[in-house]
Amino acid sequence: MTIDLGRGLVLRNPVMTASGTFGYGEEYADFVDLSRLGGIIVKGTTLHPREGNPYPRMAETPSGMLNCVGLQNKGVQYFIDTIYPRIKGFDTNVLLNLSGSTLEDYVKGAEMVDALDKIPAIELNVSCPNVKQGGMAFGVTCAGISQVVSEVRKVYHKHLMVKLSPNVTNIAEIALAAEASGADSVSLINTLMGMAIDAEKRKPKLSVITGGLSGACVKPVALRMVWQVAKAVKIPVVGLGGISNATDAVEFLLAGASAIEIGTANFINPAVSVKVAEGIKDYSERHGFERVADLTGVLEC
């Protein structure tokens, strides 16, 4: 089941939990044996604390949901002082999702996280759609992503995963720019920008009007983008977007992902991540694949 994503990031199996959907792992301790996951990616963290957007931050949509949390978090220093000591002993890879509003914030944050022994990788969030001067400004142009990835690369010595936005015209170009700037892997997709309206009240359902769409409804879009990116880049691709069961996960692997993340599905079944890991193993055995890694990109088309 082992997946080697490079530069020291080795997963026990291809299943990780997506940032912002699994807290710091502790919230799911009653449901999930973390040692049965490839990794957990903890809540998006910025250099400075952020209060996030006002309530309401969530709207349910057909087979999905919109959120506009806006990167509420207590900052990198708080993470290091308070959260890291609690979770560094977890028997799984703990990745930090790092976001920022300025280049300096990303670099400073990455430097600080570089010093944490038990964090083998950063997932660089250049794709949050819910923050005004948020990461997405960097993530939607090749120039922007090249700049932030190459600057972070200079100070960050462990595995650098870059989380891509689907809110672009050509995601493969963006992925190539990340690769050329020193990314060790790319993960995709972050949420799709969307909107919901309460017709009776003639008001938006979210406090900041637009938000990020996630859940089962985004899966076909995510799958297509993973397939396009995997064909374009040589670095490993981590696929996410609407994965709700093992079959979904296998589809992403076949499309070219080396590992996957489970996001919104954790809300519907808090124990789903382990089930998906078991299901991938069953699939590999059933289809005669000796290693789960052999599933990557073997789509016949």
Place this chain on the structure above:
Amino acid sequence: MTKQITDFQLVAKQDFGKSVLLQLRSETPLPDIQPGQFAQVRVDGSPTTYLRRPISIHNVDFQQNEITLLVQKVGEGTRHLAASNVGDLVNMVLPLGNGFTLPEKGENALLVGGGIGIAPLYYFAKVLNDKGVKPTLLLGGKTETDLLRLADYQQLGATFVTTEDGSLGEKGIVTMHSVCQQRQFDKIYVCGPKRMMKAVAKLAAERGVWCEVSLENLMACGLGACLCCVEDTVDGNVCVCKEGPVFNTRRLKW
């Protein structure tokens, strides 16, 4: 307190029109459940319902491994859940959040419920009775038919009623009721529409009385992971699902 994901079987159901009482039995022993905690209920077979529905726990029978939910039919999800048949399985994650702070022995407790907000107060009053405390209950609704299971509440303590149309009890809203205006309490607990909870909280604050309210912000995960259900407090934005749903009003910026 260990949380669990469990399939319950619907063993009995009582339909009140706007709401329904669902009696659900588990094959395995129930975890410890505090009054005021809630369950995240999965709604199967409704194409427009993707997320679980947070529903307060109306009653618990630990001998029978049974949980009772009083569900108001608000939207597609709750309507679909209410249409479940006896024998159907209902999957729940529970217990979630923090319950009410129990009053000290000898303290006078007032439990104020509005509309479907009366639901968690039944289990709360029952637990208080088990501890030898008889609470006072003040239940409000728009009209008589909003006040469900009144006779059952009356078994658990002195129960007063208000309706906005005057069809039952005193006419008006709970804060206008004579029991609120004339009697002194050590602790006040409120669950109902936000406007009503704010009005009771204001009254309590004016009199310097300790007060807890149970919030029901829109939520997704119910576990404190997604940060969607936040309430603005003196400590910043906090998750209603994890740090609530019960809050002391001093913590809220009301």
